[in-house]
Amino acid sequence: MISLRFAAAVLAAAFPSLALAQADTARVQPLDTVTVQALGSPIPALRAPFPVSVVRGAEIRQARAGLALSDALSAIPGVQVDNRFNYAVGERISIRGFGARAQFGVRGVRVLVDGIPATLPDGQTTLNHVDPAALERAEVIRGPASALYGNASGGVIRLTSIPAPDAPLATEHRVVGGSDGLLRLESSAGGRSGSATYRAWASRLRYDGYRRHADADNLLGGGSVGWTRGADELGATVNFVRYEARNPGSLSDSLLRVDRSQAFARNVEQRTGEEGRQAQLGLSWRRTMGAGALDVSAYGVGRSLDNPIPTNIIDLSRRVLGGRAAWTGGAGPLRWTAGAEGARQADERRTFGNQAGERGAAALDQRERVGFASAFAQGTAALGRLQLLGALRYDRFRFSVDDRLVAADNPNDSGGRTLSALSPALGVSVAVMRDVSLYANVATAFETPTTTELANRPSGAGGFNPELDAQRTTSLEVGGKARLAAWAWVEAAAYHARVRDALIPFEVEGAPGRVFYRNAGRARHRGVESSLILSPRPGWTARAAYTWTDARFGRYVVGDADRAGTRVPGIAPHRVEASLLASPARGPFAGIDARYVSATPVADADREGRLASPAYALLDARVGWEGAARGRVSPFIGVTNLLDREYNTSVVVNAFGGRYYEPGPGRALITGLRLSFRR
Incomplete structure (x- = not known):
């Protein structure tokens, strides 16, 4: 009830402000014209038999600092984004509870940026190279989608850069x-010449952080070129990042009461953090042939990092090569896509003892390889009031490790693992009225352990953990979508997902701060999602979303303890989010964002539900001025956590010593100026 009252208060305060809108030449922004691409074939959002959310343009960038992807994914039901304000570990993103186990980076959710997978073959995703301020569009499939995207597709996020x-x-x-030593500089340039297009951008972020030992220095850049001639479209994208960030670590409840801005003392002593570099190149070719088209793409990634954690220093070098080819055709109301893709990941991993930030004796030295190959087919059919979508995909993964740290007292732990999965999905949508549709789907997902999770063995041995298996999910969902008016959209969904061999993180006494993994026998996720979107004028958008997620273990035994029935930690049962952006083409603009998150369980051993990060509510506001069409000068100012609430922005699941909590910053000021020129 608290969450619903909070949502009602936010909406009551926000929607009357729409009356302040200046007159515009266009009366409404028709929402039914939104077409989603994430399902593999262009489908109107109203007819899609799966839940896909879209956020575009000014909602992502207008008067925002560009610090995190929470800007692009706010007020989307089923999506939980925990911005830790810690660039050494990144954001945690979960969809319907999938991905909540991530202690760094993103797990269980597949992310693509301009068509290039940010999710590596082994299922881990790092988003250091993504600049939220350079994004134009975000599409989110809320729920299992391995039939469409393969490994780690408990949900899918497709990000598209500004064209x-x-x-x-x-x-x-x-x-x-802004506050906490924030300074961010951005520049971009681009244009069109005949059949060619180009765009280049760069940004620099300096941030001292709300907490001690949490500063960051990030340099990002990228560019794209495109060329069209007749039936052929060619494109290339490139991006790079160099980043340096320190990690303050999580805190216990007793430490929070002393000083919420402190860093954990051992993290400071051991100089924990991360320094990394990454470069990525993607190439694409599309050839239209009659009613069909051939799409071919290839990409390469190079990454290196130096990562001191409290017990060790990890030195990792990574290379990834991948490609995809697909043929799309159609006849009448039928369309289909078939193709294949594959990739190879090569890691050189070395681990040393951490001696006050200096490298000690070697503890691990191994070469890790991951390769996968997949074949997929998908079909859609628009048959009167029915819209059908079916997909089938087969993936085969090969993990191998070459242990190079072998001695008389340290046996050779070289070996390999082969994992495979067949992933079907089927969805149907029925237009019960012109502007109302109901849908149902059954979908599957699988998630292999990442190389990092396989390599972290509680015994301290090298090689891969032979006891860790892939997580598999089957989900059943029903929902409805309606266009209440040309400018009003509402949707709701209910789902039930069964998870087998759920991957769960934990820490041990001998290695605090280092995360290990085990499989829970079974878990189930069920929930309800609803959202409302209003767009009465171009540039004016109001969103509200409510999410209820009930994730519990069904069969889970650790030692002598039976943890069946306990909540899966890291997942907030209730979330309410609302946002309002009034952004006309010229003149003043304003935005407000509100969020309520219920108490979040932090440990899977907590049968009584007493260990939880407290519930919180936050309010952000921003105002500014949009300049003239040519030579724009656009100042803005914003305040985050306007009411200066104390809250924990994220939790560390099953952390040793009760250090579950990562505190969020208090009230913070952001101010900026944008200059744009067009010729």
Whole structure:
């Protein structure tokens, strides 16, 4: 009831402000024209038999600092984004509870950026190279989608960068400053010339952090070129990142009461953090042939990092090569896609003892390889009031490790693992009225352990953990979507997912701060999601979303303890989010974001439900001025955590010593100026 009252208060305060809108030449922004691409074939959002949410343009970027992907994924039902304000470990993103186990990076959720997988073959995702301020569109499949995307597809996020401007040359420059030593500089330039397009961008972030030992220095850049000639479209994208960040670690409840801004003392002593570099290149070719098209793409990633944690220093070098080919055809109301893809990941991993931030004796030295190959087919059919979508995919993964640290007292732990999965999905949507549709689907997902999770063995041995298996999910869902008016959209969904061999993180006494993994026998996730979107004028958007997630273990025994029935930690049962953006083409604009998160369980051994991160409610606000169409000067100012609430932005699941909590910052000021020119 608390969450519903909070949502009602936010909406009551937000929607009357729409009356302040200035008149515009267009009366409404028709929401039914939204077409989703994430399902593999363009389908109107109203007719899609799976839940897909879309966020676009100003909602992502307008007067925001560009610090995290929470800007692009706010007020989407079923999506939980925990911005830890810690660039050494990144955000935690979960969809319907999948991904909540991640202690760094993203797990269980597949992410693509401009068509290039940010999720590696082994299922782990790092998003250091993604600049939220450079994004134009985010699409989210809420729920299992391995039939469409393969490994780690408990949910899917497709991010699209700002396209090349429709002008010979356009540039944009932005400076943002704020509390906690925030300074961010951005520049971009792009344009079109005949059949060619181009865009390049760069940004620099300096941030001292709300907590001690939490500073960051990130340099990002990228670019894209495109060329069209006749039936052929060619494209290339490149991006890079160099980052340096320190990790303050999590805190216990007693430490929070002393000082919420402190770093854990051992993290400071051991100089924990991460320094990394990554470069990525993607190439694409599309050829239209009659009613069909051939799409071919290839990508390469190079990454290196130095990662001191409290017990060890991890030195990792990674190379990834991958490609995809698909043929899309159609006849009448039928369309189909068939193809294959594969990738190979090569890691050189070395681990040393951490001696006050300096490398000690070698503890691990191994070469790790992951390769996968897959074949897939998908079909859609629009048959009167019915919209059908079916998909089938087969994936085969080969993990291998070559242990190079072998001695008389340290046996050779080289070996390999082969994992495979057949992933079907089927969905149907029925237009019961012109502007109302009901849908149902059954979908599957699988998730292999990542190389990091396989390599972290509680025994301290090298090689891969032979007891860790892939997580598999089957989900059943029903829902409905309705266009209440040309500018009003509402949807609701209910689902039940069964998870086998759920991957669960834990820590041990001998290695605090280092995370290990085990499989729970069974778990089930069930929930209800609802959302409302209003867009009465171009540039004016109000969103509200409510999520209820009940994730519990069904069969889970650790030693002599039976943990069946306990909640899966890291997942907030209730979330309410609302946002309002009034952003006309010229003149003043304003935005407000509100969020309520219920108490979040932190340990799977907590049968009584007494260990939880407390519930919290946050309010952010931003205002500014949008300049003229040419030579724009656009100042803005914003305040996050306007009411200065104390809250924990994230939790560390099953942390040793009760250090479950990662505190969020108090009230913070953000101010900036954007200059844009067009010729």
